[in-house]
Amino acid sequence: MEHQSPCPPTTVRRNPHRKARKTPSTLPPRDPPPSAPSTIAPFPIDELLHADPPPDPPHKSQSLSEKLNVFLRIRPLDIVPPKLGKNPSAAALKKKGKGKSPNNLKGRNKNVCLVMNDSSSVTLSAPISALESKRAKSEVYDGFSHVFPSDSIQKEVYERVMDPLVEGFMDGKSALLVALGPTGSGKTHTMFGCPRDPGMVPRALQKIFSHLNESGDSHPSRSYYLSMFEIYSEWGKSERILDLSPNGVELSLQQSSVKGLQEVMACNLTQAESLIAHGMLKRATAATNANNQSSRSQCIINIRNDLRNFDGKKEFLSSGAVLTIADLAGAEKARKTGNQGTRLLESNFINNTSMVFGLCLRSLLEHQKNPKKPLQKHFKNSLLTRYLREYLEGKKRTTLILTVKPGEDDYLDTSFLLRQASPYMKIKYSNLEELPNFPSLKRSTTHSGSEHLKRRKFNGSDTSLVNAVKNDNDEVDGNRASEKEAKYEKLQQKANASPKSGRSAHMSMERLEDLHTEAQRARNEKIMLGFAKALWNVLKEYKQKLTESDKDAEKLRCALRKEKASVSKLEKELEELRSCCSCCKHPSIDDSPPKEEPLSGFSAMGSPMKPLVQESTKCIDIVHEYNHISMEYHSDTLESRTSTDVSKEWAEHGGEGFGANNILLDEISSGDNVGSFSSPMVLGTVHTEENEMIAQMVDSFSNIKGDEECGSFPFGGECLPQQTEVKPTDQKGENLPVNNHRVADLEETNIQGQHLVSTIAGLSGSEHSDNIDRSSPPTVNSGENEKAVTCNTQNSSLSMDGEIMKRNPKVSSSISKSHPSVVKHDGLADECKVRETSAKIQSPASKPPNSMKPRTRKLLPSSAMLLKEFNSLEIDAENAKENKGKSSTKGMERSQGSISLLRLLNSNVNR
Ligand SMILES: Nc1ncnc2c1ncn2[C@@H]1O[C@H](COP(=O)(O)OP(=O)(O)OP(=O)(O)O)[C@@H](O)[C@H]1O
Numbered sequence: 001m002e003h004q005s006p007c008p009p010t011t012v013r014r015n016p017h018r019k020a021r022k023t024p025s026t027l028p029p030r031d032p033p034p035s036a037p038s039t040i041a042p043f044p045i046d047e048l049l050h051a052d053p054p055p056d057p058p059h060k061s062q063s064l065s066e067k068l069n070v071f072l073r074i075r076p077l078d079i080v081p082p083k084l085g086k087n088p089s090a091a092a093l094k095k096k097g098k099g100k101s102p103n104n105l106k107g108r109n110k111n112v113c114l115v116m117n118d119s120s121s122v123t124l125s126a127p128i129s130a131l132e133s134k135r136a137k138s139e140v141y142d143g144f145s146h147v148f149p150s151d152s153i154q155k156e157v158y159e160r161v162m163d164p165l166v167e168g169f170m171d172g173k174s175a176l177l178v179a180l181g182p183t184g185s186g187k188t189h190t191m192f193g194c195p196r197d198p199g200m201v202p203r204a205l206q207k208i209f210s211h212l213n214e215s216g217d218s219h220p221s222r223s224y225y226l227s228m229f230e231i232y233s234e235w236g237k238s239e240r241i242l243d244l245s246p247n248g249v250e251l252s253l254q255q256s257s258v259k260g261l262q263e264v265m266a267c268n269l270t271q272a273e274s275l276i277a278h279g280m281l282k283r284a285t286a287a288t289n290a291n292n293q294s295s296r297s298q299c300i301i302n303i304r305n306d307l308r309n310f311d312g313k314k315e316f317l318s319s320g321a322v323l324t325i326a327d328l329a330g331a332e333k334a335r336k337t338g339n340q341g342t343r344l345l346e347s348n349f350i351n352n353t354s355m356v357f358g359l360c361l362r363s364l365l366e367h368q369k370n371p372k373k374p375l376q377k378h379f380k381n382s383l384l385t386r387y388l389r390e391y392l393e394g395k396k397r398t399t400l401i402l403t404v405k406p407g408e409d410d411y412l413d414t415s416f417l418l419r420q421a422s423p424y425m426k427i428k429y430s431n432l433e434e435l436p437n438f439p440s441l442k443r444s445t446t447h448s449g450s451e452h453l454k455r456r457k458f459n460g461s462d463t464s465l466v467n468a469v470k471n472d473n474d475e476v477d478g479n480r481a482s483e484k485e486a487k488y489e490k491l492q493q494k495a496n497a498s499p500k501s502g503r504s505a506h507m508s509m510e511r512l513e514d515l516h517t518e519a520q521r522a523r524n525e526k527i528m529l530g531f532a533k534a535l536w537n538v539l540k541e542y543k544q545k546l547t548e549s550d551k552d553a554e555k556l557r558c559a560l561r562k563e564k565a566s567v568s569k570l571e572k573e574l575e576e577l578r579s580c581c582s583c584c585k586h587p588s589i590d591d592s593p594p595k596e597e598p599l600s601g602f603s604a605m606g607s608p609m610k611p612l613v614q615e616s617t618k619c620i621d622i623v624h625e626y627n628h629i630s631m632e633y634h635s636d637t638l639e640s641r642t643s644t645d646v647s648k649e650w651a652e653h654g655g656e657g658f659g660a661n662n663i664l665l666d667e668i669s670s671g672d673n674v675g676s677f678s679s680p681m682v683l684g685t686v687h688t689e690e691n692e693m694i695a696q697m698v699d700s701f702s703n704i705k706g707d708e709e710c711g712s713f714p715f716g717g718e719c720l721p722q723q724t725e726v727k728p729t730d731q732k733g734e735n736l737p738v739n740n741h742r743v744a745d746l747e748e749t750n751i752q753g754q755h756l757v758s759t760i761a762g763l764s765g766s767e768h769s770d771n772i773d774r775s776s777p778p779t780v781n782s783g784e785n786e787k788a789v790t791c792n793t794q795n796s797s798l799s800m801d802g803e804i805m806k807r808n809p810k811v812s813s814s815i816s817k818s819h820p821s822v823v824k825h826d827g828l829a830d831e832c833k834v835r836e837t838s839a840k841i842q843s844p845a846s847k848p849p850n851s852m853k854p855r856t857r858k859l860l861p862s863s864a865m866l867l868k869e870f871n872s873l874e875i876d877a878e879n880a881k882e883n884k885g886k887s888s889t890k891g892m893e894r895s896q897g898s899i900s901l902l903r904l905l906n907s908n909v910n911r
Contacts, residue, residue, distance in 0.1 A: 066428060067425065067427065067429070068398050068427035068428070068429070069145040069161075069398075069399040070143075070399075070402065070421060070424055070425040071144060071145050071147075071161050071399070071400065071402065072141075072144045072147045072148065072401075072402045072418075073147075073148040073157060073186065073190060073401060073402065073404070074114060074116065074147070074148065074152075074405075075185050075186040075189075075406070076150040076151065077405070111127075112407060112408065113125050113406060113407065114406040114414055117140065117142075118147070119144075119146055119147055120142060120145070121141060121142035121144065122141050122144075122147055123138050123139065124141065124411070124414060124415055125137070125138040126138070126411060126415075127408035139415070139418070141418045143422070143425050143426075144422075145160075145161075145399075145425070146161075148160070150406060154190070154197050154198060154199055155203075157200070158200055158203045161177065161200065162177065162200040163204075163207070165177055165204075165397075166323065168321075169208075169303070169305060169321050169322075169323040170211065170305065171321075172320075173321055173397065174322045174323070174396050175323055175324070175397045175398070175399065176325075176326065176388065176391045176396060176398045177200065177324070177326070177399045177400075177401065178326045178328060178388075178398065178399070178401070179328060179400075179403060180357075180401070180417065180421060181330055181331075181402055181404055182290075182330045182331050182404070182405065182410065182413035182414070182416075182417060183288065183290045183291050183331065183332040183336075184290045184291035184294065185404055185405050185410075186405075187327055187403050188327055191325060191327040192280060192327070201276060201301060202276070204323065205266075205269055205276070206269055208224060208303065208305075209268055222305060222306070223265055223306045224303055224305055224306070225265050225266070225302075225306060226263065226264050226265075226276070226301070226302065226304075227245060227261050227262060227304075228244040228245055228276065228279035229242060229244050229245075229248070229251060230242050230282075230297040230298060230299045231297060231384050232296060232297035232346075233350075235345055239349070241253060241258060241383060242282075242297075243260070244279035244280075244282045244283060245262045245264050246264070246275070246278055247262070248262060248282070253383050253386055255386075256389045258387065263302075272303075276301065279299075279301070283295065283297060284296040288338065288343060289336060289338040290332060290336050291330075294330070294332075295329045296329060296343075296346045297329060298326065298327075298328050298353060298384045299326070300324060300325070300326045300387070301324070301325045301326075301327075302323070303325075304320065304322050305321045305322075324391075326388070328350075328354060328357070328384070329350040329353070330350070330354075331351050331354045331413070331416075331417075332347050332350065332351070333413070352382065353384050356378055356379075356381045356385050357385055357392070358420050359376070359378040359381075360379050360392040360393075361392060361424045361427065362420075362423070362424075363375055363376040363378055364392060364393060365423055365424065368426075369426075379392055379393075394427065394429050398427075400424060402417055404418070
């Protein structure tokens with residue numbers, strides 16, 4: 001095939017970078033002059049073999065620590081297939097190449113697609129065969145932390161890439177190193193190398209443990225724990241994690257930590273190398289067309305630096321720092337690898353993982369470029385990215401080392417990787433977390449954190465609980481947790497002091513782990529016990545309060561019982577009073593219709609006045625006593641009004657609607673309008689028992705009267721005698737002057753007392769006057785003698801007043817005081833009845849109490865009229881006529897009161 005002259009290349013700068021760079025005008029010359037700085041220089045193998053290491057690489061790269069470091073390592077183009085797993089040594093290369101670069105060994109440099117421009121940039125040229133047009137196309141990738149040419153050795157790579165990370169790790173900074181690249185590009189070689197040419201991991205361990213040995217302390221203050229696991233795909237289905245440490249088992253991922261991952265404490269380099277070697281043997285590898293020992297899993301190694309046994313001052317400096325090294329399986333193309341079946345499925349898993357990893361970093365980059373863009377959660381799509389989440393979210397330092405193959409055949413793989421990964425070098429870390437992420441340490445941190453959280457919760461809810469918990473925690477017998485913790489520490493110190501090797505060290509580690517778990521459990525028990533005790537105390541307090549409340553309730557119940565007893569006592573006394581009253585009671589009134597007999601007149605009664613007066617006085621006393629009791633009993637509710645007040649009110653209101661008892665008695669005494677006699681609030685305002693008492697009193701008077709006039713005193717209004725208009729006369733039959741009594745005395749005395757007395761006089765002296773009106777002298781049918789006796793009420797009352805009021809001057813005031821203003825109803829039915837009846841009853845309000853106008857009256861005995869009214873509920877038509885249209889609200893109230901009184905009278909009569 002004739003070689004055509006190359007067309008002018010089109011160069012694309014992928015990473016426009018910090019400084020302008022001269023674009024290569026032509027493809028790399030086949031035989032570049034030795035002075036040419038770029039492309040692939042002759043590999044100075046002799047110089048490298050004998051030269052000192054570069055003076056400043058570690059610290060130089062530290063200046064880039066705030067950026068994601070991306071290194072590029074170019075694998076030698078032609079590599080002698082490793083025999084017995086050995087890479088060609090530098091000596092062999094030297095022997096073969098005679099001091100030339102491996103790329104030039106067979107004169108194939110013209111077949112390379114990747115040329116190193118300088119230490120930070122490369123040019124990728126598409127091979128002619130890959131070009132559709134004849135125009136050459138090249139891409140410059142710049143900005144790498146460092147580009148390692150194909151002839152670079154492990155030591156150089158370590159010093160540039162790994163050593164700064166190890167230094168940081170020794171200072172307590174966690175870091176991640178990830179090897180990325182297509183299959184067979186040298187990732188595993190770079191990371192692990194071989195015994196004769198160790199890679200990053202062995203060299204790092206060497207440095208770590210050399211530092212440990214240099215301290216010369218027989219009791220090393222530092223301890224390093226190694227863990228190693230791989231993420232693989234079984235039959236291309238689900239991802240799995242396998243612990244690569246000895247006796248390692250399958251693991252699971254929780255959040256970002258591997259649950260159950262074994263950490264093996266390496267006390268020296270030998271132990272550490274042994275563990276790594278064991279893990280490498282365990283790791284899944286397989287031969288493909290691209291690599292005879294291709295990694296089929298993502299391998300992760302953790303080295304944790306634990307300084308818990310340090311002297312105490314520097315304990316927090318490097319405690320928990322973790323150095324993580326990830327050797328990823330390389331992306332591969334089925335066409336190249338020739339994978340089929342399981343291998344092909346593995347390829348899919350590997351490629352997917354690589355893609356997700358790249359997406360995470362790309363998302364982080366875009367988020368950093370434009371913070372408005374949310375950080376995509378690509379990490380969820382694979383176990384690897386989930387485990388490395390904090391690194392992929394820019395919270396911890398990450399370093400990438402890209403491995404590529406420079407051959408023309410590898411152009412697509414190389415181009416893909418460079419296009420994908422070169423932008424990552426722009427990722428920055430602004431808020432680096434120095435927190436450890438080691439699983440076991442996380443656990444212990446979490447536990448202490450939860451304890452603090454609990455205490456915070458207690459603080460927020462109940463301080464007493466907190467105190468109780470604290471006290472109880474202090475009082476936990478034995479302090480099992482403390483003992484176990486001490487034991488744990490002791491054993492750990494022992495283990496550190498006398499480094500064991502191999503299995504014994506592992507066993508002691510297991511034992512320590514068990515002790516640690518047990519100590520944590522004991523701590524939790526202690527906390528729960530304290531909480532339970534505190535809760536118990538609170539419950540006890542509540543119980544005590546409940547008991548006190550019960551006691552108070554019992555006291556109240558006792559007081560209530562006493563009150564009830566006093567009430568019943570009062571009721572008893574009342575009963576006694578009633579019985580006392582009933583002693584005076586005469587044979588009950590005959591309910592049979594009254595005989596049509598003429599009313600007995602005063603003279604016909606034939607009995608003297610004195611016994612009646614005595615009886616009246618007695619009843620007044622009873623009323624007084626009852627009122628007195630009633631006043632005591634209802635002292636809280638009764639309205640105390642003096643007779644003077646009542647008198648005043650009466651005077652103001654024309655004598656209407658004031659004083660239940662006095663009006664009651666007044667109306668009883670008046671005798672007229674018996675059917676309508678009513679006192680406002682008679683029953684509504686006066687206590688029921690009081691009303692009953694009054695009713696009894698009235699009744700007793702009726703009986704007395706009946707006794708006095710038994711046989712001669714006609715009952716019933718049906719056979720009333722003809723009304724006779726009478727005038728007050730004396731016993732001789734001469735008319736007496738109206739109101740010729742001692743008016744002055746009346747004014748001086750309580751008007752209520754007057755009414756009472758007059759009522760009693762009217763009732764008791766019914767033989768003298770059946771119907772007495774204090775305002776108008778009633779006419780009295782004198783019975784068979786037809787001796788009209790004009791009985792002026794006031795006169796009569798005066799006749800007794802002097803005696804009664806002298807004996808008991810407080811009678812009227814006592815009665816008037818017993819008028820509560822609160823209206824009570826015996827029941828709805830009664831009330832309705834009363835209302836119905838009261839509607840028919842003429843209101844007495846129309847009749848002024850002190851009217852001096854003489855009126856013609858029916859001469860009916862008051863008690864008979866009462867009974868008549870009660871029994872028939874008839875209304876005096878005449879009174880109804882008179883009072884038609886004059887009824888007022890007060891009158892209605894009085895009517896209702898009177899009806900209620902009548903009801904009581906009826907009950908008394910029935911009894
Ligand atoms: N820089 C190098 N110098 C000499 N030999 C190398 C170099 N890089 C890689 N090799 C050799 O190339 C072969 C493939 O390398 P390696 O297994 O490390 O590739 P890889 O990227 O890990 O591949 P895979 O992803 O399939 O595991 C190995 O035999 C290795 O010794």
